[in-house]
Amino acid sequence: xxxxxxxxxxxxxxxxxxxxxxxxxxxxxxxxxxxxxxxxxxxxxxxxxxxxxxxxxxxxxxxxxxxxxxxxxxxxxxxxxxxxxxxxxxxxxxxxxxxxxxxxxxxxxxxxxxxxxxxxxxxxxxxxxxxxxxxxxxxxxxxxxxxxxxxxxxxxxxxxxxxxxxxxxxxxxxxxxxxxxxxxxxxxxxxxxxxxxxxxxxxxxxxxxxxx
Ligand SMILES: Nc1ncnc2c1ncn2[C@@H]1O[C@H](COP(=O)(O)OP(=O)(O)OP(=O)(O)O)[C@@H](O)[C@H]1O
Numbered sequence: 001x002x003x004x005x006x007x008x009x010x011x012x013x014x015x016x017x018x019x020x021x022x023x024x025x026x027x028x029x030x031x032x033x034x035x036x037x038x039x040x041x042x043x044x045x046x047x048x049x050x051x052x053x054x055x056x057x058x059x060x061x062x063x064x065x066x067x068x069x070x071x072x073x074x075x076x077x078x079x080x081x082x083x084x085x086x087x088x089x090x091x092x093x094x095x096x097x098x099x100x101x102x103x104x105x106x107x108x109x110x111x112x113x114x115x116x117x118x119x120x121x122x123x124x125x126x127x128x129x130x131x132x133x134x135x136x137x138x139x140x141x142x143x144x145x146x147x148x149x150x151x152x153x154x155x156x157x158x159x160x161x162x163x164x165x166x167x168x169x170x171x172x173x174x175x176x177x178x179x180x181x182x183x184x185x186x187x188x189x190x191x192x193x194x195x196x197x198x199x200x201x202x203x204x205x206x207x208x209x210x211x212x
Contacts (some may be wrong), residue, residue, distance in 0.1 A: 009072040010064070015041045017062065017152055017183055022071035024057050030069070031057055032202050041151070041181040044174070044194055048187075049202035055187035056083065058202070059154045062185065076183065080148035082141050083156035090130040094121060094140055097129055098147055105148055115147035118173050120166070134161040146173060153177060155186040168193060 016038055023033035031054030039045050047055045060066045062073060063081040088097040098112045116125050119139040124132070129140055138161045145153055153174075159167050171193030174184055178194070186192060 007072075008068045008070050010068070011072075011074045013077050014074070015076060015151070015181075016074065017045075017076060017185065018074040019062075020072045022061070022073055023069040024054055024061055024066065025069040026054070026057055026066070030205055033070075033205065035071070035200065037198055037200060039183045039185060039198060041183060042178050043197040044178055044184040044186070045198040045200060046186055046188065046192070046196040047200045047202065048189075050204065053202040053204055055202060056156050058200070059083065059156050059185065059187060062152075063154055076151040078148075078150040079152035079154060080145045080150035081154045081156070082145040082158060083154075084160070086129070086137060086141060088129055088140060088144060091128055093126045093128050094132075094143070095125040097140075098143060101144060102147060107147055107149060111147055111149075115143045118146045118169075119143035120169060135163055135166060138162055139166060142170065142173070151181075152183045152185070155184065155188075157188055157190070158186055159188060159190040159192060 018038045019035055022035040024031045037045065047058055049055055057066060059081060061068055062075060063079060089100065095112055095116060098115060099109060102108065102112050116122055119142050121139055121143060124136060132140060142158060158170060162170060174194045177184060
């Protein structure tokens, strides 16, 4: 394999998430290759595999934050990535931090209120995010995803730090997104309370497959 010879294509629009012969290299290491899958509106996919195999890298690649080494990817017109980065101003109360994004996403204050309620954070709406616990911070990240209105939710370990009730509630929010024709691709070591239409089990590739 040769980096110069690799072909790659990225397109967007339409309803589906579709990957064909998708390969990813990070730090000069081939993480996965020839990944093929499609998710249609209302479908959910689960990415599994051991630590370091490339689950987060796949989600970041789909989000457009990493380039594929080769292959093609077609993404819906709008997506939200929820990972361990806090894309919210931690010095602001939750509702103000969400309203910043709401304005950019053409959402209303009512949408913010609904997202805060969906994450069971009404009692924390006026508390600055820097005071939140681990699970509360995770719920704030999820609230940002609920608010986005994006078709495709890319969720990296969405149940991390959540208590049992919050995991169940996350399941309800995921179901509701699917019922509305949304698509979910989630990487998780923890079982999530929804049924998946597709499981992508990534396995570590032999070093001999290093492309460089
Ligand atoms: N910025 C980077 N530069 C080079 N290599 C990186 C970078 N970020 C991650 N990697 C490497 O890419 C590989 C895949 O990382 P990734 O985070 O995608 O794994 P993962 O399957 O999500 O792991 P985990 O289950 O621990 O979350 C790892 O070997 C990691 O060290």
